[in-house]
Amino acid sequence: MTDTAFLQPDEQGLADRFMSEGFVTRAADDRAGLDRIQRRAAELAADYLRLPHANDPYDLLETIHSRVTPDKLNGLRMHVIGGLNAEPWLRPTYFRLARSTIEAIVGNELCMQRRVNLSIQLPADDSSLLATHSDVWSGDSPFEVVVWVPLVDVFRTKSMFLLPPQLNGEMQDRMASLRSAEELYKTIKPHLVWIDIPYGHVMVFNQTLMHGNRVNEEKGTRWSMNCRFKSIMSPYADKRFGEFFEPISLRPATRIGMRYKLPGGFNG
Amino acid sequence: MAERSGHRGYIGARPLNGSRTPQHVQNIVIRDYARRKNLQYLLSAVEHIMPGSYMILEDLLDELPRLNGLICYSIFMLPPDERRRREIYDRVLREGCDLHAAVEEIAIASKDDIGAVEDILLVNKYATIL
Numbered sequence: 001m002t003d004t005a006f007l008q009p010d011e012q013g014l015a016d017r018f019m020s021e022g023f024v025t026r027a028a029d030d031r032a033g034l035d036r037i038q039r040r041a042a043e044l045a046a047d048y049l050r051l052p053h054a055n056d057p058y059d060l061l062e063t064i065h066s067r068v069t070p071d072k073l074n075g076l077r078m079h080v081i082g083g084l085n086a087e088p089w090l091r092p093t094y095f096r097l098a099r100s101t102i103e104a105i106v107g108n109e110l111c112m113q114r115r116v117n118l119s120i121q122l123p124a125d126d127s128s129l130l131a132t133h134s135d136v137w138s139g140d141s142p143f144e145v146v147v148w149v150p151l152v153d154v155f156r157t158k159s160m161f162l163l164p165p166q167l168n169g170e171m172q173d174r175m176a177s178l179r180s181a182e183e184l185y186k187t188i189k190p191h192l193v194w195i196d197i198p199y200g201h202v203m204v205f206n207q208t209l210m211h212g213n214r215v216n217e218e219k220g221t222r223w224s225m226n227c228r229f230k231s232i233m234s235p236y237a238d239k240r241f242g243e244f245f246e247p248i249s250l251r252p253a254t255r256i257g258m259r260y261k262l263p264g265g266f267n268g
Numbered sequence: 269m270a271e272r273s274g275h276r277g278y279i280g281a282r283p284l285n286g287s288r289t290p291q292h293v294q295n296i297v298i299r300d301y302a303r304r305k306n307l308q309y310l311l312s313a314v315e316h317i318m319p320g321s322y323m324i325l326e327d328l329l330d331e332l333p334r335l336n337g338l339i340c341y342s343i344f345m346l347p348p349d350e351r352r353r354r355e356i357y358d359r360v361l362r363e364g365c366d367l368h369a370a371v372e373e374i375a376i377a378s379k380d381d382i383g384a385v386e387d388i389l390l391v392n393k394y395a396t397i398l
Contacts, residue, residue, distance in 0.1 A: 071273060074311065131313070131327055138314035139281035139291065180326035238281045238317060243290050 011104045018105050022165045023205035025197050028149075029100050033093040034200065037084070038151045041118075041223065044083040048076050058199065062152045062220040065122040073120060073128060081118040090116060094227055095248060098147045098202045102229050105204055106145055109254060111245040113228040119213075121158070121222040126215050130160075131181035132188065135207035135228070139238025144230040148203040151223035155196040158218040163210040167191050171210065185212070275302060275368065276328055277312030278340045282319065285344055285392070294341040301370035302339060310335070315345065322347055329356065332363040343369035343385055344392065353389075357382050 005012070017024050028034045042057030049067050054060035068076050084090050094116055095102070102110065121128060136142050148160070163171060171188050178184050188210060197203055205211070207228070216222055228239075232247055232254070239245065279294040289297075295312055302309035315324045325347075328338055338360070340346070346353050357376055360367045366377040369385075376382055 128311070131324070137281075137316040137318065137321075139317050175323075176321075178323070180330060181323050182327055182330060184323070238288070238291070240290070243292070 014101065014104045018204070018206065020165065021193075022162055022168075022209045023195060023203055024101060024105070025195065025201050025203045026098070026101055028097045028200060028202050030093065030096040031200060033096050034149070034202075037090065037093060037149075037225070038199075040084060040087065041080050041151055044080040045076060047083075048079040058152060061223045064120070064223075065125075065221045068122070070122060070125045070127045073122060073125070077118055077120050077128075080120075081116070084118070085115050091227075091248075094147070094149070094225070095229075097149060098204055101202070101204045102145070102147065106229055107231040108249060109232050109251050110229055110247070110249045111232045111241065112248045113239075114244060114246050116225055116227045119222065119224050119226070121213065121216040123216050123219060123221065129214065130212045132185040132210050132212040133181065134210055136237070140207060140228065141230060141235055141237040141239065142208045143234035144207055144228045144239075145204050146207045147227050147229060148205060149225045150197050150199060150201075151225065152220060153198050154222055154224065156194050156218060157214055158216050158220065158222045159195050159197060160211055160213045160224075161192040161194050162205060163188050163192060165206065165209060168209045184210070185214075272334060272336050274308035274310040274335060275337045275339045276310045276331065276335055277302075278315065278325065278328060278338055278345065279312045280315040280341065280345050281317035282315070284342050285397075289341070298339050298341055298370045301368065301373070305368070307336070307339065307368070309339070325356070329359055332360065332365050335365060337366040337368065339368040339370055341369075342371040343374060343388060345369075346389070350386070350389075353386075354382070357385075 007015070014024055038061070039057045042060045043053050045064060046053050046060060051060075051067070064076075091112060095112060119128070119130070135144065135146065150159070167188070171184075174187065175184060178187060195203060228245070230245065232250060236245070277295065277298045279291055279298065281291065291314060298312060299309050313324050313328055315322065346356065357367065360376065361379065366375055368375040372388060374385055374388070376385055
């Protein structure tokens with residue numbers, strides 16, 4: 001490292017990868033925390049399905065399609081994510097899974113989405129798909145990133161796709177001539193990257209890039225969680241501070257700055 | 269033909285009539301409407317924030333053969349162009365579905381229902397709000 005660099009080489013490498021590929025995947029900073037989330041998700045799923053708590057939470061989650069039908073899936077999903085979000089340790093733990101990456105990509109004065117989301121995709125189920133989109137198109141700020149955490153191994157159609165940054169602008173320019181998000185998917189399909197992530201790893205991705213999922217054609221059920229982070233002082237869009245985001249690391253200098261008033265009463 | 273199930277919610281990120289409603293509140297309104305009308309609510313799709321884009325609505329119209337209908341947060345989310353709206357009504361009815369608007373508590377389940385919806389939209393276009 002030269003003594004003229006402000007960032008450590010690993011931070012700079014992470015930033016370069018994020019800019020060029022639109023995402024980074026890394027081993028969870030807090031593996032025990034990830035296992036705790038996975039275990040609690042499996043317990044909540046078992047409770048909903050009136051099953052005993054499993055010794056192997058991974059297996060219960062990945063084979064849940066043998067115990068639940070697509071028409072009952074949303075009830076299960078709501079029960080599990082409601083239960084997880086009710087745990088006071090969930091959000092601090094979720095943040096710790098990717099803290100070093102978030103701080104390298106976004107900064108260290110952060111706000112976090114108030115509710116962590118959960119997706120469950122049964123094999124061959126077309127009822128819970130996420131059409132091709134950028135989060136910005138539905139009211140997120142372009143200053144946000146998504147921390148995406150699989151609770152099982154994800155690969156190919158069991159994972160999600162992302163359009164590389166080099167092509168995103170060109171495809172956005174063609175959007176207005178397309179009728180639907182499905183047409184958009186067909187247009188970008190040859191260029192998409194499907195992101196393989198083993199359990200134990202987390203992904204931080206650029207949500208301004210087009211992304212989504214398709215029918216899970218693999219054998220196991222996908223379980224993944226997602227949550228948005230942004231720098232507190234960066235611009236907000238329709239997902240507002242307070243109602244959607246809340247601060248998690250407001251630093252003393254900012255607190256002081258926000259309350260500071262210059263001396264007044266001068267008459268000269 | 270595939271079995272039909274439920275009513276898909278349709279919410280937006282653009283202001284309506286100059287007012288903004290948080291998306292989670294839009295979903296609460298739709299969910300409450302569905303409960304009171306005894307409709308099976310399916311997770312909402314969010315229309316684009318870009319002015320004039322109805323790509324998500326088009327996806328929902330393509331999904332109609334698998335649905336019983338749609339529940340918009342508000343009737344004012346429909347395209348401003350009357351001809352385009354009438355194409356949407358025709359398509360919904362042709363597919364054997366219905367179209368609800370939760371805020372206005374109004375529904376189009378037959379051709380006879382279209383006039384009342386269009387009256388609301390027309391008056392809104394010309395009437396002034398103090």
